[in-house]
Amino acid sequence: MPVFHLPDLGEGLTEAEIIAWRVSEGDTVAVDQPVVEVETAKAAVEVPVPFAGTVTTLHGAPGESLAVGAPLITVAETAGFTEPGVVTPDAGQQGSGNVLIGYGTGTATRRRPRARRPQPPPRAGERPRVVSPIVRRLARESDVDLATLKGTGTGGVISRADVERAIAAAAAPAPRGARRIPLRGVRKAVADKLSRSRREIPEATVWVDVDATALLDLRATLNADTTAPPISVLALIARFAVAGLRRFPELNSRIDGDEIVLGDEIHLGFAAQTDRGLVVPVVRDAHTLTLDGLSAALTDRTAKARDGDLAPADLTGGTFTVNNYGVFGVDGSAAIINHPEVAILGVGRIIDRPWIVGGQVVPRKITELTLAFDHRVCDGGTAGGFLRFVADCVESPLTLLRHA
DSSP, X not given: OOEEEOOOOSTTOOEEEEEEESSOTTOEEOTTOEEEEEEOSSOEEEEEOSSOEEEEEEOSOTTOEEXXXXXXXXXXXXXXXXXTTXXXXXXXXXXXXXXXXXXXXXSSOOOOOOOOOOOXXXXXXXXXXXXXXXXXXXXXXXXXXXXXXXXXXXXXXXXXXXXXXXXXXXXXXXXXXXXXXXXXXXXXXXXXXXXXXXXXXXXXXXXXXXXXXXXXXXXXXXXXXXXXXXXXXXXXXXXXXXXXXXXXXXXXXXXXXXXXXXXXXXXXXXXXXXXXXXXXXXXXXXXXXXXXXXXXXXXXXXXXXXXXXXXXXXXXXXXXEEEEGGGGTXXXXXXXXXXXXXXXXXXXXXXXXXXXXXXXXXXXXXXXXXXXXXXXXXXXXXXXXXXHHHHHHHHSHHHHHTTO
């Protein structure tokens, strides 16, 4: 009983998906009668059978993909049947004349299926990989933006199933009581920057628990003078960070193409939570400021951020960021680097914990410092060196402030 195999449909295509059968088992077919519609990576085509007879088996269901050369349909033989692609003594007068490559009777020998070549995955910034015009048409008619889809096909190609899932998701009713909040303004700008950071920066993180008891004692001593503006914990740690960046300038750099650009100026950003969302005000030339000057600048920028009075220049141009997420009552965080910077220092909450001092377990004020850094600009030795320097300043602030 003759079996008709999926033919080579041209241009090196190695498989096709069955869209719909035009016949059923038990039907009678004639030579060159279309029996199935298949979709390749190029187009949808109807495939005719090259001989007449009765359909006994359909090899595959709609939605199933078949490789070129795989059985497609079995037809009970009738008189005059010629195996497609096989030369017989009288085959020259029996050809079906079908023009699709690889089937229909003729004088050419059967083609062997070509080896499947892997498709390269899409790279960042490329247009969506959609090679099927049917998929494009379906997306266009259903108002689906192909640029928002992640292809699940070979090499990241967007398939019909990917588009259909997007259509179903769009048609799903929103949960009762759900609200939609447009991502715009400051929130959108921050979202875009953080998304870019995650896409482009090979990030690594180091952290350390630190005894901040002496730091709090120093702050209490400094703030005992009620005639001067109070000094915050953030100001002290920011001062230590600036000193650390002088010793480890790689963390105060940026990536420009294939080069690391080291800057002499330290423009210190710090995360501030406001009613409009998270913003990162920048204290320019922080390396030139005293502790009092740095503390005053941080206080001023924080007040303006919460009032919405910061100018655009106050939110750009940072070279390093400090994030005090301890104010939210958390110990640690995998902070996202503020692109195009290459590092961010995080400070957790300060809490009482048992700590070993002089061989004895005593209660101390402990915090966690975290440094996320771009692994392209330095390795763990540099990152660890910077973090250890800041931690030592926290633990012995009076000694190290003299040299900071």
